[in-house]
Amino acid sequence: MNSDEKAKRLRGLQEKVNLIFREIDCIELLERAIKEDPETIIQKIIDSGLRGRGGAGFPAGLKWKGAKEAAGGIKYVVCNADEGEPGTFKDRRILDEQTDKVITGMAICAHAVNATEGSIYLRGEYNFLLSKLSAKCNTWNTIFKDKGLVFKVGVKSGSGAYVCGEETALFESMEGKRGEPRNKPPFPVIAGYMDEPTVINNVETLAYAAMIIADGPESFKAIGTKDSMGGKVFSISGDASVKGIFELPLGMNLQEFVDLFGDDDTKAVQVGGSSGVCVPRKNFADTIIGFEGVPTGGSMMLFNSTRSMYHVLENYLEFFEEESCGQCTPCRAGCQQLLKGIEAVRSGEKPLSYIEKLRDLAQVMSVASKCGLGQSLVNPFNSITRYFREEICY
Amino acid sequence: METITLTINDIAVEIDKGATILDAAKKIGIRIPTLCHHDDLCAAGNCRVCVVEQKGARTLQASCVVPAAEGMQIYTNSRKVREARKTVIELLLSEHAGECTSCYKSGNCELQGLAQEYLACGDAFIDISDKSPIDISSPSIIKDDSKCIRCLRCVRTCAELQGVSALWSTHKGNKTKVETFLNKPMHYVVCTNCGQCVNRCPTGALTERNYIEEVWRAIDDPEKHVVVQTAPAVRVGLGEALGMGSGGVVTGKMVSALKRLGFDSVLDTDFTADLTIMEEGTELLARLKSALQGRKSATFPMMTSCSPGWIKFIEHEFPSLLDNLSTCKSPQQMFGALAKTYYAEKIGVDPAKMVSVSVMPCTAKKFEANRPEMYSSGFKDVDYVLTTRELAHMIRQAGLNFADLEDGKFDSIMGESTGAAVIFGATGGVMEAALRTAYEIVTGREVPFKNLNIEPVRGMEGVKAAGIKVENVKDEWKFLEGAELKVAVAHGLVNARKVMQEAEKGMSPYHFVEIMACPGGCIGGGGQPIPTSPAIRLKRAEAIYEADEALPLRKSHENPEIAAIYREFLGEPLGHKSHELLHTHYTPRNRT
Numbered sequence: 001m002n003s004d005e006k007a008k009r010l011r012g013l014q015e016k017v018n019l020i021f022r023e024i025d026c027i028e029l030l031e032r033a034i035k036e037d038p039e040t041i042i043q044k045i046i047d048s049g050l051r052g053r054g055g056a057g058f059p060a061g062l063k064w065k066g067a068k069e070a071a072g073g074i075k076y077v078v079c080n081a082d083e084g085e086p087g088t089f090k091d092r093r094i095l096d097e098q099t100d101k102v103i104t105g106m107a108i109c110a111h112a113v114n115a116t117e118g119s120i121y122l123r124g125e126y127n128f129l130l131s132k133l134s135a136k137c138n139t140w141n142t143i144f145k146d147k148g149l150v151f152k153v154g155v156k157s158g159s160g161a162y163v164c165g166e167e168t169a170l171f172e173s174m175e176g177k178r179g180e181p182r183n184k185p186p187f188p189v190i191a192g193y194m195d196e197p198t199v200i201n202n203v204e205t206l207a208y209a210a211m212i213i214a215d216g217p218e219s220f221k222a223i224g225t226k227d228s229m230g231g232k233v234f235s236i237s238g239d240a241s242v243k244g245i246f247e248l249p250l251g252m253n254l255q256e257f258v259d260l261f262g263d264d265d266t267k268a269v270q271v272g273g274s275s276g277v278c279v280p281r282k283n284f285a286d287t288i289i290g291f292e293g294v295p296t297g298g299s300m301m302l303f304n305s306t307r308s309m310y311h312v313l314e315n316y317l318e319f320f321e322e323e324s325c326g327q328c329t330p331c332r333a334g335c336q337q338l339l340k341g342i343e344a345v346r347s348g349e350k351p352l353s354y355i356e357k358l359r360d361l362a363q364v365m366s367v368a369s370k371c372g373l374g375q376s377l378v379n380p381f382n383s384i385t386r387y388f389r390e391e392i393c394y
Numbered sequence: 395m396e397t398i399t400l401t402i403n404d405i406a407v408e409i410d411k412g413a414t415i416l417d418a419a420k421k422i423g424i425r426i427p428t429l430c431h432h433d434d435l436c437a438a439g440n441c442r443v444c445v446v447e448q449k450g451a452r453t454l455q456a457s458c459v460v461p462a463a464e465g466m467q468i469y470t471n472s473r474k475v476r477e478a479r480k481t482v483i484e485l486l487l488s489e490h491a492g493e494c495t496s497c498y499k500s501g502n503c504e505l506q507g508l509a510q511e512y513l514a515c516g517d518a519f520i521d522i523s524d525k526s527p528i529d530i531s532s533p534s535i536i537k538d539d540s541k542c543i544r545c546l547r548c549v550r551t552c553a554e555l556q557g558v559s560a561l562w563s564t565h566k567g568n569k570t571k572v573e574t575f576l577n578k579p580m581h582y583v584v585c586t587n588c589g590q591c592v593n594r595c596p597t598g599a600l601t602e603r604n605y606i607e608e609v610w611r612a613i614d615d616p617e618k619h620v621v622v623q624t625a626p627a628v629r630v631g632l633g634e635a636l637g638m639g640s641g642g643v644v645t646g647k648m649v650s651a652l653k654r655l656g657f658d659s660v661l662d663t664d665f666t667a668d669l670t671i672m673e674e675g676t677e678l679l680a681r682l683k684s685a686l687q688g689r690k691s692a693t694f695p696m697m698t699s700c701s702p703g704w705i706k707f708i709e710h711e712f713p714s715l716l717d718n719l720s721t722c723k724s725p726q727q728m729f730g731a732l733a734k735t736y737y738a739e740k741i742g743v744d745p746a747k748m749v750s751v752s753v754m755p756c757t758a759k760k761f762e763a764n765r766p767e768m769y770s771s772g773f774k775d776v777d778y779v780l781t782t783r784e785l786a787h788m789i790r791q792a793g794l795n796f797a798d799l800e801d802g803k804f805d806s807i808m809g810e811s812t813g814a815a816v817i818f819g820a821t822g823g824v825m826e827a828a829l830r831t832a833y834e835i836v837t838g839r840e841v842p843f844k845n846l847n848i849e850p851v852r853g854m855e856g857v858k859a860a861g862i863k864v865e866n867v868k869d870e871w872k873f874l875e876g877a878e879l880k881v882a883v884a885h886g887l888v889n890a891r892k893v894m895q896e897a898e899k900g901m902s903p904y905h906f907v908e909i910m911a912c913p914g915g916c917i918g919g920g921g922q923p924i925p926t927s928p929a930i931r932l933k934r935a936e937a938i939y940e941a942d943e944a945l946p947l948r949k950s951h952e953n954p955e956i957a958a959i960y961r962e963f964l965g966e967p968l969g970h971k972s973h974e975l976l977h978t979h980y981t982p983r984n985r986t
């Protein structure tokens with residue numbers, strides 16, 4: 001494909017979805033939505049097949065249903081705008097350009113689950129958005145009042161740790177405590193923020209929810225595949241010919257993706273940021289971007305043959321060594337061991353076979369860690385050490 | 395109560411809803427190893443040693459926090475579980491400076507036990523233990539971060555049981571640590587030295603500062619006359635540390651052991667516990683007299699001052715209420731002051747050549763002995779404080795077969811005591827002892843409780859309150875006729891805080907309050923055998939009350955040696971000599 005063909009094809013794909021950044025009348029949507037009964041709204045979200053866009057991919061409709069059915073005094077809706085995953089930068093743009101849509105999504109959710117308070121947990125580094133978002137929240141709070149929706153939304157600024165994006169650590173942080181993941185169960189829909197039933201969704205999930213109510217579940221379902229319905233906003237970085245933020249259908253295979261975004265020398269794509277898997281060139285054609293293949297919160301990092309995968313892995317491990325919250329053993333000590341371990345193998349202090357021990361360790365971390373952070377390290381570690389072994393030990 | 399049924403290793407178990415998988419396993423006799431879990435503390439789910447496999451679940455479950463659910467199929471000993479546990483233990487070992495051959499906690503270290511059980515390898519992974527210097531600033535507690543495995547039992551203890559939060563989890567990732575405020579040395583923070591964290595540390599990261607070598611040196615020095623006193627709670631704890639199970643009273647064996655170790659005089663803190671009652675009871679009556687006769691103002695509630703952890707707590711947290719404290723020194727310090735004056739004179743020993751050692755269930759006593767006020771004999775009143783654990787250690791070093799020792803008798807004088815003194819060891823005991831004496835002084839009759847057992851102030855309730863009506867009083871106490879003496883007892887500093895907050899607002903309804911820093915009182919002290927748990931403390935408390943009932947004399951004022959010391963040396967309670975030797979003052983401190 002030459003660059004014109006690429007551009008054309010890319011435009012075609014984007015037009016196929018075109019939900020997140022399409023302008024709509026949010027006030028009109030809200031009016032319409034709050035006239036529908038909550039069950040109908042939830043059913044539409046379930047029917048649409050929308051799964052969480054923050055990474056874990058939990059079905060959004062079921063989450064809402066759980067919160068609706070949960071007993072509780074006050075219920076909350078929290079928008080997770082912590083966006084800490086390395087290589088992910090799409091929530092920032094969605095929030096900035098489509099604030100109304102995100103807040104409308106929260107309000108629809110509130111109506112559906114009978115929540116009365118909402119919060120946007122904003123990544124500390126995005127504080128430049130704070131005043132704008134606060135002003136928007138005020139405007140919307142007035143609108144809610146006018147329209148008779150008992151709901152108030154506000155913004156909370158995060159304080160920097162990656163782990164605070166994990167939903168229960170986020171609640172702890174919002175409550176003014178040390179940002180550490182909680183033991184689950186109970187899950188947030190039963191006991192979340194302030195131990196009350198809480199729906200927590202990613203920025204993008206909420207924006208899609210609004211669009212699903214606007215357009216109906218059918219058109220959303222029509223995009224993507226059986227297991228990965230709808231579109232997805234990707235953050236594309238690294239050795240890419242085109243970089244930035246693109247909304248595309250889910251379910252493409254990596255070869256198609258690399259054909260569009262690669263630089264003709266792509267040797268690996270890290271799908272889903274530092275906690276995702278690394279896919280080598282030989283697997284591109286067989287790898288679907290979506291929940292049936294490699295899921296992603298949006299981050300797609302492309303690496304070409306000039307890159308050392310040792311350094312890529314080392315970089316991720318340095319990140320995790322610091323960003324583990326430090327409370328559970330497998331993750332706190334495990335992250336350090338993985339990093340120290342590959343360094344020791346590289347320097348010859350440990351034999352090559354030590355890599356196998358580290359891979360076993362990563363496996364144990366994936367089943368014994370308390371939260372998704374420690375559990376997902378196995379993804380980059382075991383994929384990179386498997387496919388790029390010769391770059392790790394030589 | 396709703397119950398649920400699950401299977402563990404294919405054995406069906408029915409258990410109350412809300413119970414954890416760990417509880418369910420325990421119910422059918424399956425032991426799941428734990429580290430961060432502790433019966434006294436909130437569940438953390440951090441160490442991941444207790445993981446089990448749940449059929450159908452992708453991840454392993456931390457059995458100490460995951461509630462048992464209907465139909466769950468749990469496997470506690472599958473290959474996946476064993477491998478994960480072993481790896482977790484090996485990771486902990488990599489964070490832990492393994493000095494098992496020389497570590498003070500060796501033999502009573504939960505990590506060591508687990509490593510042995512799982513045949514874990516100490517150098518499976520690269521050493522990542524913390525390299526900061528050992529904190530030896532405190533006379534009571536040593537903090538060695540290189541042995542810390544971040545289970546946070548100490549942090550939870552300090553926050554949940556004591557409400558002090560001198561220790562906190564700080565930083566994240568590879569820098570995660572247990573630190574004091576701004577990582578200042580332990581001696582310079584709000585730490586009360588209570589040692590509850592030491593009691594719950596599974597490794598050697600937090601230990602008492604031990605003075606075993608110093609004491610041996612004194613014993614070995616032929617020039618020195620070494621006097622030892624033993625606190626009430628030691629006699630119901632020592633056996634535990636020497637493999638005899640919890641709850642027995644081993645007073646006689648303890649005395650024999652001390653004599654065999656080579657102490658020159660083996661005496662009893664219980665003697666000065668009785669003395670404390672005389673002084674403190676008189677102080678209370680004096681305060682009541684000034685208040686009720688309206689001549690002078692008096693501060694209420696009066697609060698006990700036997701527990702040095704509690705003293706440091708109030709100095710930091712409620713410095714404006716220091717006047718509420720009884721001015722009485724603790725029994726340990728009364729003893730120290732008398733040992734190098736009264737006792738030295740009686741037995742004709744030069745106090746300069748006397749070394750005074752105490753055996754305490756307490757780590758804060760080590761700090762207390764070092765307070766600048768504690769030199770009223772002209773020397774350091776108490777030279778070395780050993781915990782129950784240190785004494786057990788010395789007994790083992792000496793090769794004594796403790797369980798087989800004959801029962802010995804305390805030396806005289808300052809070796810005689812009453813049941814009232816023994817119960818100082820349990821929460822409510824000082825109150826009960828004080829009431830037994832004060833009521834009788836005022837009315838001429840015994841306290842109106844069956845068998846002298848003042849049940850309302852006993853037991854493990856955090857704050858206990860009681861009232862006792864004073865009627866038909868003796869002539870000289872007429873002003874007390876018909877009054878109701880209101881008392882309260884709190885143990886554990888979170889409970890102390892509750893009582894203090896009331897007092898701070900001027901809303902305290904009490905005349906007299908007993909406060910002990912440690913849960914359960916001294917029987918649960920920071921120097922007592924490890925482990926501790928509510929069940930263990932209950933057994934120790936039962937033993938204390940047994941010991942009380944077994945004694946012929948159960949009221950402090952009936953102790954003949956007490957009568958003698960007033961007659962021959964002190965004069966009268968609160969008299970001039972008492973003030974000089976037995977009373978003290980306190981120091982306001984700040985909160986950092």
Ligand SMILES: Cc1cc2nc3c(=O)[nH]c(=O)nc-3n(C[C@H](O)[C@H](O)[C@H](O)COP(=O)(O)O)c2cc1C
Nearest residue numbers: 052053054080083084165166167201202205372373
């Ligand atoms: C370590 C860690 C970091 C996370 N960071 C984020 C984040 O920055 N943004 C986000 O939306 N979800 C993040 N998540 C996922 C959330 O825990 C949660 O699943 C998500 O907010 C749910 O929303 P969704 O269902 O709409 O995706 C993170 C999870 C983990 C384990």
Ligand code: SF4
Nearest residue numbers: 325326328331371374
């Ligand atoms: S897995 Fe890591 S980030 Fe998650 S709770 Fe454990 S230490 Fe914290």
